[in-house]
Amino acid sequence: MSEKSASLYRMATDEHTCPFGLKSLDLLEREGYAVEDHKLTSREETDAFKRQYHVSTTPQAFIGGERIGGYDALRKYFGKPPVSSEAVTYQPVIAVFGTAALMAIAANWSAHGALLTVQAAEWFISFSMCILAILKLRDLESFSNMFLGYDLLAQRVMRYAYVYPFAEALAGILMIAGALKWIAIPVALFIGGIGAISVHKAVYIDRRDLKCACVGGDSNVPLGFVSLTENLMMVAMAVWMMFK
Structure with a gap:
């Protein structure tokens, strides 16, 4: 022994x-x-x-x-920190954006033989939107419950909470393809703009301590910079596609 x-x-x-x-x-x-x-x-x-x-x-x-x-x-x-499913964490966000970035680089390398181009940046945002939409859609009820806590439009038109993930997925897919911009651009501008305003009001004006629905309804990611970034990325991508 x-x-x-x-x-x-x-x-x-x-x-x-x-x-x-x-x-x-x-x-x-x-x-x-x-x-x-x-x-x-x-x-x-x-x-x-x-x-x-x-x-x-x-x-x-x-x-x-x-x-x-x-x-x-x-x-x-052994002096190790406890593992808690209730603890605040940014791990899901790191996983989403890290994976999306690597996917964009890999796709760009395959398509253009280069690691970093403007196309890679476009794909990074588009892939991120699609992954985030998947996380929301895997439990739409839980997502809608959390989303209704702060989204201004969803609080007025409840069914919008169920539409949002589908709209995000649609815009992301069309942006990956670079197709049907007349649909992708207004959808991304609309949901991204409303989302950014809602998060800014809840976090920076009302000072509310909420969890972010950006990675699904079981998220322990705090509402704030991450969700604001998600929405601003959609708006930026839409504006870029408009003038590209």
Whole structure:
């Protein structure tokens, strides 16, 4: 046995493998522990373990004979920050714009044999619009609930909250193709302009603390600069296409 050893009890049945058990195992191994991995392969075995150690959940990790607890407790034991689904984060935004930028560069490289051109910048905005629209459309009800909290037009015409993601997707797709500009330009100007005004009023005038619906209704991204940027990008792209 290694000097650093731990025991882990985690649920791993034919029907369910506990993700937090796997995360606990990975964390222990990354911290240099030799892990005695005890798989609880049935509901009966899991319930018996809980009764024996007077715990209500699995996994449970033991180090030096001392029970540390589940995945969150294990992270705390190793001095790592807690993982919370409720925490404010910009990770979805970084993922969207980072992926869109790489897609634009890749498409531009394939089409023009160059990494950065004006076309790449156009595609970056268009791809970003499409990705953001997909995130909204995957749960339209949740998006509309959050969107109605601050969008000025949606608060007056409720159905606009359901139309917005489709309009954003349509404008983005047409901008990628460079086609039907007579549709893409007014749609982008309209939804981008209303959106920018709404966000500016909610955040910078009314000083409201809201979550941004830009990456979907389950977002923990704070309303503010990101959503304002999304809308201003649409407006800028529309103006650019007008005079291009």
